[in-house]
Amino acid sequence: MSIVHLENVFKDYTLGEQQVQALRDVTLNIEDGAFLAIAGPSGSGKSTLLNLIGCIDTPSSGKIFINGQDIGGKKPDELSDLRARTLGFIFQTFNLLPVLSAEENVEYPLLQFKELNATERRGRVAKYLAIVGLSSFTRHRPSQLSGGQRQRVAIARALATQPKIVLADEPTANLDHKTGEGILQLMKNINVEFKTTFIFSTHDRRVMELADRLVHIEDGRIVTQEVRAGGPAVVIERSPATNHPLVQGANQSEADGTHI
Structure with missing residues (x-):
């Protein structure tokens, strides 16, 4: 079942007097x-x-x-509600509120859920901070945490709303190699255990190797899509402009396994 479907999507921007086409005829099922x-x-x-x-x-x-929801024609408040209840976000700069503790940062997006009382919110916060291994750091502010710990708080915050999809924009970019591997393996473990869909935007080869599906995009077009289900990567689709076969084997190096 597709949780995300894009069909013939174009995105244009106006920069001064120039029109820029950021995406061109993108069709994608996730x-x-x-x-x-x-x-x-x-x-x-x-x-x-x-x-x-x-x-x-x-x-x-x-x-x-x-x-399953067509976002076309939705009003801003409808899109906001869809984001709040369906999507979680993880950013390379963590985007934590510096004046709030770890538990307060995780609780913050839950405040808009009027159906949750304070006890239920605290229960969720404790649950997801435990999942990311930060039960002992609940009262720490971001300045008192390492980069890896701050990213774990950001992951807990993304998960606390119990989204179906987590979007991660370069989540390892500001982390050292070892910490980045640990964060990636943590997200993979969450994906396997809770069946949460993760979608990354990345330059990081480690993310690409750990992904079970890899989408290559260039000049606003998807040029290849690969399935990586525990064996050699297989190209399942190429842009017609490449004139390559539709299905082709490709080599894949093993992702580094890091235990959390």
Whole structure:
């Protein structure tokens, strides 16, 4: 079952007097429970694609369905509600509120859920801070935490709303190699245990190797899609412009296994 579906999506921006086409005729299906990476050079359109899936932006043309809902024509408050209840976000700069403790940062997005009382909110906060291994750091502010710990708080915050989809924009970019591996393995473990769909925008080869599906984007177009289900990667689709076979084997190095 597709939890994300994009159909013939274009996205144009106006920069001064110039029209820039960030995405061109993108069609993409993402299955529920996927651990998918969108890879491409800077300016390729991968962040634009992630923003469209996250309902932060809207397409110039084409259709986008998130969890079965057509986002076309939805009002801003309807998109906000869809984001709050269906999508979680993890950013490379963590985006934690510096004056709040770890537990307060995780609780913050839950305050808009009027159906949750204070006891239920605290229960969720404790649960997800425990999942990311930070039960002993609940009262610490971001300045008292390492980069890896701050990213774990950001993961707990993303999960606390119990979203079906977590969008991660370069989540390892500001972390050292060992810490980044640990964060990636933590997210993979969450994906396997809770069946949460993860969608990454990334340059990181480790993310690409750990992903079970890899989408390559260049100049606003998807050029290849690969399935990586525990064996050699298999190209399942190429842009017609490449004139390559539809299915082709490809080598894949093993992702580094890091225990949390």
